[in-house]
Amino acid sequence: MTSMRAEMAKREDMVKRIDQVLDACPVMPVLVINDVKQARPIAEALVSNGVTTLEVTLRTPCAIEVIQEMAKVPGALVGAGTVLHGQHVRQAKAAGAQFVVSPGITTELVRSALAADMPILPGTATISDIMMGMDMGLNRFKFFPAVLNGGIPKLKAFSGVLGHTGLRFCPTGGIDGSTWKDWLQLPTVACVGGSWLTSGNATPEEVAKRAAALGLKKK
Helix, strand or coil: CHHHHHHHHHHHHHHHHHHHHHHHCCEEEEECCCCHHHHHHHHHHHHCCCCCEEEEECCCCCHHHHHHHHCCCCCCEEEEECCCCHHHHHHHHHHCCCCEECCCCCHHHHHHHHHCCCCEECEECCHHHHHHHHHCCCCEEEECCCCCCCHHHHHHHHHHHHHHHCCEEEEECCCCCCCHHHHCCCCCECCEEECCCCCCCCCHHHHHHHHHCCCCCCC
16 A cells, blocks of 8 residues: 555656646747757757757757757756657666657556656547556646647547546647647647757757747746
């Protein structure tokens, strides 16, 4: 019984900690960085313009190094994205990531995150995905791919069925500078993810302009 209570407390703590991530900034850029030298300048361009939560995808050979560099930027809340298994979780934590994001959800992945004491935002695309996560004590999810998966109408439907359970989402995939605010109108949406802030191999200067256009910098 004591062990079960400890496990429940650990999962509740994970939800609180992922809430801190979701509430830190309404936009979470999805970053695919191919050059470590660009890591700090891009992070600084984002953070200085109010975009403080950064998801570095593990899609490039230098991703772990990028996390290490971005984690050095004051004010940056850096996480690892495209996390697929336990080894990714452990590598991300060792690099200084403060949370992990996955495109999907598996029991092994969630267990690995719990074992590593790492807040996780698993990806969901169906009611069954969400129910699986809820069975594991989670109710904070990435909705992915957001637009291709039915967009705002589908997430509204999910929220209508399960919103009473306290679900919160970070929709990601297909969202851009012209639509991100629309998603935030949904009560269950805490923040949105997207790659448009750094797409097209944008320079740090271009990234700064795009981030500034969001109007998130505190005056």
